[in-house]
Amino acid sequence: MAMMEEFKKFALRGNVMDLAVGVIIGGAFGRIVESLVQDVIMPPVGKLFGGFDFSNYYIPLNHQGTALSLAEAKKAGAVFAYGNFLTVLLNFLILAFIIFQMVRLMNRIRHHGSPEQAKEPATPEDIVLLREIRDALKR
Template sequence: MGMMQEFKAFAIKGNVIDLAIGVIIGSAFGKIVDSLVQDVIMPVVGRIFGGLDFSNYYLPLDGQGMTMTLAEAKKVGPVLAYGSFITILLNFILLAFIIFQMVRLVNKARRKESEVAPAPAVTPEDIVLLREIRDSLKR
């Protein structure tokens, strides 16, 4: 079997396609969570802590002053943008929490589904007939 045939067999397996779909959906979901953190949560957190904006927190590495925005400071010289890291870390924590909640709901639904007792199986007619014959022979 040639390498191209092996690759084709690998690529069209359901698992690879499911994985690709998961990566695409995960990427889109990541953008949603990123927007949630940057546009909704961070302004509220910044407001609570006195108007802080984590995205502009940085340390200049070349001794320049910290009176400019992060974008301006990056043009002047190297910076340690720890505010961006804080924002990305919050993105990750929120994403992990949301995924945890989703998995928890799915597991809860599966448990409820397995707890439902299956209906008793209907005994086939031939078995019922054989039992009647057995009982009548005993008498």
């Protein structure tokens, strides 16, 4: 019985719940970014580089023709799907950039939050006195 109570205490602690919420939100956010890349960014980029969809670029490894779509080519045998890799890599770079911007914004808010936080804390009297003695000795 003690193990179950210990597990309950662990599972209901704030950090575990925050982590669970973060994972769920992260998964949903990942799908949003994936859609952004595949549906909004990749079509113009593909058009810029010859009007093709990167995700269907591949090199067949079993001598079949390249006129098949990637899914059909995978069914026919092994393929080197470099276009799909480029799409996933672009997804990652965009996601990493967006997360970087979010963290950067949160750090700015944290450092420039309220005016009371922006003020420097008062210097203790003994430090002020020591500085005055130091300055007097320098003169």
